[in-house]
Amino acid sequence: MFGIGPLEMVVVGIVAVLLFGSRLPSVARSLGKSMTEFKKGMREFENEMHSTVYSEPTSRVTYNEQIENRPAPASEPPANSTSDAASPETSEAHSH
Numbered sequence: 164m165f166g167i168g169p170l171e172m173v174v175v176g177i178v179a180v181l182l183f184g185s186r187l188p189s190v191a192r193s194l195g196k197s198m199t200e201f202k203k204g205m206r207e208f209e210n211e212m213h214s215t216v217y218s219e220p221t222s223r224v225t226y227n228e229q230i231e232n233r234p235a236p237a238s239e240p241p242a243n244s245t246s247d248a249a250s251p252e253t254s255e256a257h258s259h
Contacts, residue, residue, distance in 0.1 A: 167175075183190050 179190075180187060
Protein backbone atom coordinates (compact mmCIF):
# COMPACT_ATOMS: atom_id res chain seq x y z
CA MET A 164 0.00 0.00 0.00
CA PHE A 165 1.62 3.29 -1.21
CA GLY A 166 5.05 1.61 -1.17
CA ILE A 167 5.08 1.64 2.66
CA GLY A 168 6.13 -1.55 4.41
CA PRO A 169 4.71 -2.85 7.69
CA LEU A 170 7.65 -1.50 9.72
CA GLU A 171 7.15 2.05 8.36
CA MET A 172 3.42 1.87 9.16
CA VAL A 173 4.21 0.91 12.78
CA VAL A 174 6.63 3.84 13.11
CA VAL A 175 4.04 6.27 11.68
CA GLY A 176 1.43 4.86 14.10
CA ILE A 177 3.71 5.33 17.11
CA VAL A 178 4.54 8.91 16.09
CA ALA A 179 0.81 9.64 15.60
CA VAL A 180 -0.01 8.32 19.09
CA LEU A 181 2.80 10.38 20.63
CA LEU A 182 1.72 13.56 18.84
CA PHE A 183 -2.05 13.34 19.17
CA GLY A 184 -2.56 11.04 22.18
CA SER A 185 -6.19 10.90 23.23
CA ARG A 186 -7.26 13.15 20.33
CA LEU A 187 -6.14 10.55 17.77
CA PRO A 188 -9.68 9.19 17.05
CA SER A 189 -11.08 12.67 16.37
CA VAL A 190 -8.05 13.61 14.25
CA ALA A 191 -8.38 10.41 12.22
CA ARG A 192 -12.13 11.01 11.78
CA SER A 193 -11.62 14.57 10.57
CA LEU A 194 -8.82 13.44 8.25
CA GLY A 195 -11.12 10.79 6.79
CA LYS A 196 -13.91 13.33 6.24
CA SER A 197 -11.46 15.72 4.59
CA MET A 198 -10.22 13.01 2.24
CA THR A 199 -13.81 12.07 1.36
CA GLU A 200 -14.74 15.68 0.59
CA PHE A 201 -11.58 16.14 -1.48
CA LYS A 202 -12.32 13.03 -3.56
CA LYS A 203 -15.93 14.15 -4.03
CA GLY A 204 -14.78 17.58 -5.23
CA MET A 205 -12.26 16.05 -7.63
CA ARG A 206 -14.92 13.71 -9.03
CA GLU A 207 -17.29 16.65 -9.60
CA PHE A 208 -14.48 18.62 -11.27
CA GLU A 209 -13.64 15.70 -13.57
CA ASN A 210 -17.31 15.24 -14.49
CA GLU A 211 -17.66 18.96 -15.27
CA MET A 212 -14.53 18.95 -17.41
CA HIS A 213 -15.65 15.80 -19.22
CA SER A 214 -19.11 17.20 -19.95
CA THR A 215 -17.63 20.52 -21.13
CA VAL A 216 -15.05 18.97 -23.44
CA TYR A 217 -17.23 16.24 -24.95
CA SER A 218 -20.59 18.03 -25.21
CA GLU A 219 -22.11 19.77 -28.20
CA PRO A 220 -21.93 23.57 -28.28
CA THR A 221 -25.01 25.30 -26.90
CA SER A 222 -25.79 27.02 -30.21
CA ARG A 223 -24.53 26.09 -33.62
CA VAL A 224 -24.70 28.49 -36.53
CA THR A 225 -24.39 27.04 -39.99
CA TYR A 226 -23.22 28.86 -43.08
CA ASN A 227 -26.77 29.06 -44.49
CA GLU A 228 -28.13 30.60 -41.29
CA GLN A 229 -25.46 33.29 -41.44
CA ILE A 230 -26.46 34.20 -44.99
CA GLU A 231 -30.21 34.14 -44.27
CA ASN A 232 -29.89 36.27 -41.14
CA ARG A 233 -27.60 38.87 -42.71
CA PRO A 234 -29.19 42.35 -43.02
CA ALA A 235 -30.09 43.57 -46.50
CA PRO A 236 -27.68 46.04 -48.15
CA ALA A 237 -28.59 49.74 -47.93
CA SER A 238 -28.73 50.29 -51.70
CA GLU A 239 -28.53 48.15 -54.81
CA PRO A 240 -25.23 48.28 -56.75
CA PRO A 241 -25.43 49.84 -60.23
CA ALA A 242 -26.28 47.44 -63.07
CA ASN A 243 -23.56 46.54 -65.60
CA SER A 244 -23.71 48.32 -68.91
CA THR A 245 -24.20 46.02 -71.92
CA SER A 246 -23.77 48.57 -74.71
CA ASP A 247 -21.44 47.83 -77.66
CA ALA A 248 -19.06 50.67 -76.80
CA ALA A 249 -18.46 49.43 -73.26
CA SER A 250 -17.93 45.78 -74.22
CA PRO A 251 -14.39 44.94 -75.43
CA GLU A 252 -15.56 41.79 -77.21
CA THR A 253 -18.02 43.64 -79.38
CA SER A 254 -15.53 46.39 -80.26
CA GLU A 255 -13.00 43.74 -81.38
CA ALA A 256 -15.66 41.97 -83.42
CA HIS A 257 -16.45 45.21 -85.27
CA SER A 258 -12.78 45.98 -86.01
CA HIS A 259 -12.15 42.69 -87.87
